[in-house]
Structure formats: structure tokens, C-alpha cells
Amino acid sequence: MNGDEGVFDIVVVGTGLTESITAAALAKAGFKVAHLDENPHYGASEASLSFDELVTWQSAPRPGFSHFSRSSDTIPQPRAYSLSLSPSLIPSTGPLIDALVASGVSRYGGFRLLERVCLYHPSGIAKPVPGSKEDVFKSKEISLVEKRRLMRFLQFAAGEFEDKKDLEGHKDTPFPEYLRSVFSLNEEITTAIVYALAYCLTPKDATLPALHRLRRYLRSSGRYGASPFLIGHYGSSGEIAQGFCRTAAVSGGVYILGRRIETIDSSDQEKHIIRLEEFPEPISCSLLISRSAPGISPVPPSSEPSSPFSVSSPSLTVARCIAIVDAPILFNPPVEQSEDTDSPPPPTPSDTGVIVFPPSSLPAGGSATASANALIVGEGTMSCPRGKWLIHLSLPLVEDIDDADPRTLLEPYLNATLGLAAAPLVPLFATYYLQHPTPSSETNKTEGMKLAPTPLPPILPLPDAGDAAAVHAQDLFWAAVKAMGQESEVAAFWPPSEGQDDGNDGD
Amino acid sequence: MADATASGSADKSVQVKLVLLGEAAVGKSSVVLRFVSNEFQPNKEPTIGAAFLTQKCRLEDRVLRYEIWDTAGQERFHSLAPMYYRNAQAAVVVFDVTKASSLEKAKSWVKELQRQANPNIVIALAGNKVDLVQASSSSTGATATSESEDEADDATATPGETPGSVEPESLRQVPREEAQAYATEAGLLFFETSAKTGEGIVEIFTEIAKKIPIEHILAATRGATGRPGAGGSRAGTQQDGAVNLDGNAKPKEACNC
Numbered sequence: 001m002n003g004d005e006g007v008f009d010i011v012v013v014g015t016g017l018t019e020s021i022t023a024a025a026l027a028k029a030g031f032k033v034a035h036l037d038e039n040p041h042y043g044a045s046e047a048s049l050s051f052d053e054l055v056t057w058q059s060a061p062r063p064g065f066s067h068f069s070r071s072s073d074t075i076p077q078p079r080a081y082s083l084s085l086s087p088s089l090i091p092s093t094g095p096l097i098d099a100l101v102a103s104g105v106s107r108y109g110g111f112r113l114l115e116r117v118c119l120y121h122p123s124g125i126a127k128p129v130p131g132s133k134e135d136v137f138k139s140k141e142i143s144l145v146e147k148r149r150l151m152r153f154l155q156f157a158a159g160e161f162e163d164k165k166d167l168e169g170h171k172d173t174p175f176p177e178y179l180r181s182v183f184s185l186n187e188e189i190t191t192a193i194v195y196a197l198a199y200c201l202t203p204k205d206a207t208l209p210a211l212h213r214l215r216r217y218l219r220s221s222g223r224y225g226a227s228p229f230l231i232g233h234y235g236s237s238g239e240i241a242q243g244f245c246r247t248a249a250v251s252g253g254v255y256i257l258g259r260r261i262e263t264i265d266s267s268d269q270e271k272h273i274i275r276l277e278e279f280p281e282p283i284s285c286s287l288l289i290s291r292s293a294p295g296i297s298p299v300p301p302s303s304e305p306s307s308p309f310s311v312s313s314p315s316l317t318v319a320r321c322i323a324i325v326d327a328p329i330l331f332n333p334p335v336e337q338s339e340d341t342d343s344p345p346p347p348t349p350s351d352t353g354v355i356v357f358p359p360s361s362l363p364a365g366g367s368a369t370a371s372a373n374a375l376i377v378g379e380g381t382m383s384c385p386r387g388k389w390l391i392h393l394s395l396p397l398v399e400d401i402d403d404a405d406p407r408t409l410l411e412p413y414l415n416a417t418l419g420l421a422a423a424p425l426v427p428l429f430a431t432y433y434l435q436h437p438t439p440s441s442e443t444n445k446t447e448g449m450k451l452a453p454t455p456l457p458p459i460l461p462l463p464d465a466g467d468a469a470a471v472h473a474q475d476l477f478w479a480a481v482k483a484m485g486q487e488s489e490v491a492a493f494w495p496p497s498e499g500q501d502d503g504n505d506g507d
Numbered sequence: 508m509a510d511a512t513a514s515g516s517a518d519k520s521v522q523v524k525l526v527l528l529g530e531a532a533v534g535k536s537s538v539v540l541r542f543v544s545n546e547f548q549p550n551k552e553p554t555i556g557a558a559f560l561t562q563k564c565r566l567e568d569r570v571l572r573y574e575i576w577d578t579a580g581q582e583r584f585h586s587l588a589p590m591y592y593r594n595a596q597a598a599v600v601v602f603d604v605t606k607a608s609s610l611e612k613a614k615s616w617v618k619e620l621q622r623q624a625n626p627n628i629v630i631a632l633a634g635n636k637v638d639l640v641q642a643s644s645s646s647t648g649a650t651a652t653s654e655s656e657d658e659a660d661d662a663t664a665t666p667g668e669t670p671g672s673v674e675p676e677s678l679r680q681v682p683r684e685e686a687q688a689y690a691t692e693a694g695l696l697f698f699e700t701s702a703k704t705g706e707g708i709v710e711i712f713t714e715i716a717k718k719i720p721i722e723h724i725l726a727a728t729r730g731a732t733g734r735p736g737a738g739g740s741r742a743g744t745q746q747d748g749a750v751n752l753d754g755n756a757k758p759k760e761a762c763n764c
Contacts, residue, residue, distance in 0.1 A: 101753060224752075225748075230752075249579035255583075257586040258586075
């Protein structure tokens with residue numbers, strides 16, 4: 001670099017989804033942005049890694065992660081895998097989809113609908129979850145009385161419930177208790193709503209945020225298909241982060257990955273000077289956006305309970321597992337496909353599906369205090385080769401378990417999932433790890449122009465991580481615009497003309 | 508052709524993702540601009556806002572629709588995302604015939620493509636700025652200098668590295684034979700090109716089109732699921748469960764083609 005090439009308005013450190021969306025928006029708004037990551041890969045703790053990258057990644061201590069274990073270091077076709085470190089679903093309407101479309105990043109990647117959601121039953125079967133009023137109507141398992149109560153609740157949850165009497169005094173009531181007492185729903189339906197429709201992490205999750213989530217999901221249904229949820233190709237979040245980074249680069253952002261930051265000198269009031277390992281010239285910037293900016297209190301997330309990421313979002317440690325199998329997990333088909341037959345049709349394979357394990361749903365060994373999920377994806381998501389499936393398990397840890405071993409915690413769930421295959425199934429590979437909340441910094445010191453994002457909780461309700469990143473990117477974007485003194489110049493999070501940036505068409 | 512009809516609609520062309528690679532300032536963006544718009548902009552603005560460019564390419568009996576991806580400068584500090592290579596069915600690796608080091612860089616990009624990309628990818632090597640070394644052209648030292656600046660790959664914002672005012676013939680640092688020999692050995696298409704005059708530009712994209720295994724792409728597109736690397740996953744046909752976010756947000760049509 002020479003001349004003023006190493007001089008930037010803003011340097012963003014870390015290529016997690018929040019930072020990547022922020023960098024894209026800032027570059028599009030006209031700021032000169034440099035985006036750094038010490039990792040050689042994009043996506044930070046939301047990365048999608050090839051098999052070999054995962055092995056390398058686990059071979060060194062990683063902040064926020066611990067207890068790595070894996071069954072082997074090799075697998076055939078290692079590069080055909082995109083293994084997501086913290087997988088999630090994307091609601092069809094919401095901040096992430098809005099950001100993808102408004103920024104044009106949606107053109108870079110492929111998406112699939114989530115095909116199945118099943119609820120694991122202690123008897124060892126996975127029952128389809130009625131996700132819409134139509135499903136409920138068609139269901140033969142639900143009695144007429146229950147149907148009426150459930151319909152009434154779904155109507156309430158999809159509407160403007162904020163000021164309704166049914167909610168009065170219940171905003172902080174645990175959601176299962178609320179459904180039982182106010183809507184008189186039975187245990188089975190309550191469980192389905194709480195864990196498989198609202199994706200609550202624990203039975204203690206409060207009613208108001210759960211209702212807000214449920215409404216967002218109910219309204220997402222039908223936009224791109226029956227399912228409210230999408231999964232991005234190639235491991236979703238990590239690939240989407242790459243798309244936002246590319247958009248930032250197309251708008252002039254400079255990308256430097258795989259270089260350790262040696263020093264950040266903020267002694268000059270006007271600028272930060274950043275020295276990178278094995279990089280000849282230092283780079284400088286007016287504003288530094290970094291999670292690890294010392295002595296800076298993070299930009300707070302929204303205080304709105306309706307936000308997918310708010311100040312009250314709980315931050316729990318999560319145990320995770322990624323397993324690779326070579327036979328499909330079978331799902332019981334959704335209700336609508338069984339309407340013309342008297343006996344339910346046999347379970348069938350599916351390219352994408354979620355199995356929800358409510359608390360105490362495993363006969364032995366599972367958690368009684370939290371809900372686990374298995375997100376299963378096949379070759380249609382481009383994240384594994386043909387004939388292989390990935391099982392991503394996650395279990396929030398409610399109690400402080402000092403000697404928590406993710407393998408001990410999750411093996412019962414993996415075995416239960418494998419038990420849904422047509423024949424006994426042994427995984428080709430399995431890895432386990434813990435992901436921890438970032439300790440919050442309690443300082444209010446401001447030292448030069450620095451901003452820090454609030455790290456996302458390690459686990460959010462399965463469909464919320466991407467939306468949480470997108471809303472927080474917006475918080476961060478406006479904080480940066482303000483810090484740069486450009487509030488009067490920058491009109492919108494995304495310039496309105498975007499979305500048609502396809503260049504010319506040779507027709 | 509039968510395959511096109513079978514894919515759902517006869518008027519749909521086959522979409523082919525093509526990625527550009529090459530050292531900064533060899534003229535990657537200008538090569539594409541010439542192909543897509545038949546233009547050469549002496550003072551081209553950086554390619555801000557262009558996600559990718561599209562251009563149709565007609566062969567005798569079929570139409571390819573190139574979706575051309577520029578590096579947007581992410582190659583500069585070896586920070587190209589894996590996403591860049593995904594599903595690419597073709598690549599144009601550009602070097603500058605007046606700069607020997609740019610051919611060495613091109614060779615390393617070819618290696619990277621062979622490592623990262625779809626094994627069936629069609630790779631073409633383009634020795635650009637050939638107008639600078641053609642004695643017959645009216646180039647004087649002055650125009651050569653300005654042209655070199657013009658061709659700086661704006662997306663990479665590299666400072667123009669000007670060869671200075673030298674006689675045209677002596678500017679050549681990569682003999683045609685040397686590049687051709689390397690291309691033959693590595694199994695690449697090879698053309699010398701000039702984004703400024705247009706020489707070789709249409710040819711390179713047409714020859715790539717002839718080598719693309721279109722039937723293979725169509726077959727992959729028709730299949731129940733797209734395959735990594737086989738391409739065509741975004742070729743317009745709605746596969747089972749695949750979603751186009753930019754579509755008018757309507758429920759998936761039942762299509763069992």
C-alpha cells in the first residue's frame with residue numbers, strides 16, 4: 001500500500017454476520033471501509049467450514065468455544081462439506097430477508113424451504129407439527145374442542161395482541177403456563193406451540209417475546225411456500241456473511257483476512273493506527289468497530305421486546321454437535337398429506353427438517369430444563385455430498401454445569417435422531433463442542449472513536465440468529481454514521497436504488 | 508433444442524456463472540465491459556454497485572447467459588471468499604502482456620481454480636492489453652501510458668502502474684508463444700485480447716461457450732436437486748424446495764417437470 005491507500009474512514013474487525021452486514025451497509029453508504037479478520041475464513045463464530053477447515057479450526061483454542069472433540073480427522077470428499085458452527089433458520093419475512101433483498105446479496109446465494117418440522121415424542125417417534133390453521137383444521141389427532149381452542153389462540157397470536165385483555169398481566173408469565181391457563185390448551189398442544197412453533201429454549205421463556213416470535217413466524221408462512229423458514233445453501237449464515245462481504249467489496253471495501261492484529265494505537269485523537277502481522281504498512285481509520293475494542297461499552301441492542309435481539313435476550317451456553325450420516329432420517333409426513341387415508345402414511349426422507357426435543361422428551365439422559373433441536377440438511381442445501389446428511393444438534397445449558405461435557409449431554413439426542421432412520425445408523429463422523437456467552441464489559445469509558453457490537457447470545461431460538469444479526473447491524477450502522485457525523489447525509493440503512501444493481505442485461 | 512424444451516420453457520437460456528481472476532490492473536473489469544457493453548471507458552468509474560454483469564452469448568443452436576463475477580478486489584490480500592468459486596462453470600484468468608509477473612500470478616490463479624472450483628470448470632487465459640504491443644497501432648508513448656491507467660482494475664483501486672513511454676514492441680514482456688505453450692500444457696483456452704480495441708474479446712467468450720457442457724448443466728438443473736459444482740442451480744427453473752428471494756414472493760408453484 002502506498003499514498004493514502006491505507007487510510008480508511010472505518011475499520012471493521014471480524015466477519016461475523018453482524019459485522020459483515022454492517023460493513024456492507026457502511027460501504028454502500030459511501031464510507032471507505034476496511035474489513036479485517038484474523039481467521040483465514042469468513043463468518044467468525046457463524047462460519048461455514050469445509051471438513052478440513054473445521055479440523056484446523058478446532059486444533060487451536062477459540063475464544064467463546066471449548067470442549068472440542070471429534071471422532072476422526074478425515075472423511076472422503078472433505079471439501080464437499082459446509083459445516084455451520086452455529087446453524088439457524090431464516091424466517092421468510094424479517095430483518096435478514098429484508099437486508100438480503102435490499103442489499104442485493106440474495107442474488108449471490110441459494111435458499112431452500114425448510115420441509116419438515118417434527119416434535120420428538122418419548123415413545124420414539126417424531127410427530128409432524130401443525131404449523132398453520134389449515135394444518136390444524138385437517139389434523140385428525142386433535143379433538144374438536146382442542147381445535148377450537150387452538151384456532152382461537154393462533155388467531156390471537158397472528159394478530160395485534162399487544163393491548164388485548166388476554167395478555168394483560170401475563171407478559172412475563174412462563175409461556176407454557178400462559179397457554180394452559182389463559183387458552184386452556186392441553187399439554188401436548190402447549191408443548192408443540194412452545195417448542196416447535198415459538199422455538200422457546202426453556203419452559204421459563206416469557207410470554208411476550210414468545211408471542212412476538214410466534215407472530216413473526218406465522219406471518220412468514222406462505223411467502224415463499226408453506227414453510228415459514230428458509231435455509232441458505234452452503235451452511236447458511238457463513239455463506240450469507242460472505243455475500244455481504246462481497247457486497248461491501250463491490251462498494252469499495254477492502255478485505256484482509258488471516259492476519260493477526262499486532263497493535264492498535266489510539267493515542268492520536270484523530271485516528272487509530274492498526275498494525276497487522278506480516279503486513280508492511282499500518283492501516284489507519286477514524287472509527288474502529290471491533291468486538292474486542294478494550295474499554296468500550298457495546299452498542300446496546302434494541303429495548304423493544306418484539307425485536308429478535310433485545311437487551312433482555314437471555315445468553316446461555318450451548319452444547320453443539322455436528323454429525324455426518326449416510327442414510328436419511330425419516331420424518332412423518334405433514335398432516336395435509338395424510339388427509340385422504342385412514343392410517344397415517346409411513347415416514348419419508350426429507351432434504352431439510354427439524355426435530356424438536358422438548359424438555360424431558362427423551363426416556364433417559366435428556367435435559368428436563370431445556371429444549372434441544374436437531375437441524376438436518378441434505379445435499380439440496382449444498383452443504384454435503386449426495387447421499388450424505390448433516391445433523392446439527394443444539395442444547396442450551398440452563399444450569400451452570402461446571403463439568404459439562406457436550407458429548408455426554410448430546411449423545412442421547414443424537415441416538416434418538418439416528419433411531420428415526422430406516423435401519424440402525426452409525427454416524428460417519430461426529431464432533432461436539434460448547435459455545436459460551438461473551439462476558440459483558442461494564443465500562444462506560446470512551447477512548448477515541450470506537451464502537452463495539454454486542455455479541456449475539458451463543459444460542460437464540462433456531463430461526464432468530466440471522467434476524468438478530470441483521471437488526472443489530474442496523475443499530476451498529478446508525479451508531480457509526482452518528483460517530484462519523486454523517487447523520488444528515490445518510491438517509492437509509494440501504495440506499496433505496498439497490499436491488500436492481502444487476503448491471504446491464506445483454507438482451 | 509430438445510433439452511431446452513424439456514427444462515420447462517424453451518425460451519430460457521442456460522445460465523453460466525463465469526468468474527474473473529488475475530492480478531490487479533491487468534484489465535479484468537475492462538475485458539468484461541467490452542464484452543457486455545462493447546465499450547471501453549478511458550476513465551471508467553469503479554464498478555460500484557454491480558453485483559455481477561450478465562450477457563447473452565448465442566451459438567448456432569443455443570443461448571448461454573453469462574453471469575460474470577468480478578473479484579471486487581477481494582483477491583488482493585488473498586481474501587476471496589469460497590462463495591466466489593461456487594458453481595462457477597467458467598473462468599477467465601487475465602494477465603497483462605506487458606507485465607511478465609502477471610502471467611506468473613495468472614498461473615497461481617489457475618492452480619487455485621483447480622483446487623477450489625468445480626473440476627469441470629472451463630478456464631480461459633487472456634493476455635490482455637495486446638494493443639500496447641502492436642506496432643501497427645497508432646499508439647504513441649503518451650497513449651500507451653494513459654491506456655494503462657485506464658485499464659487499472661478500478662474495483663481493486665490499485666494505483667496505475669504505468670510502463671512509461673517506451674516504444675510499443677519493446678513493451679511486450681510475455682511472448683505469445685510462451686503463454687500459448689503454458690495454456691496448452693495446462694489445458695486452457697488462450698487468446699490475446701485488447702479491451703481497448705475489442706480484439707479477441709467476443710472470441711474468448713464464444714470459445715468458452717462452445718466448451719461448456721450445456722447438456723450436463725441442463726440435466727443437473729432438471730434433477731430434483733442441484734449439485735454443487737454442476738451449476739445451473741439458479742438457472743431459472745424452480746427446483747423442488749429451492750427459493751428465489753427476488754421472485755415476487757409467491758408460493759412455490761407445483762412443478763414436476
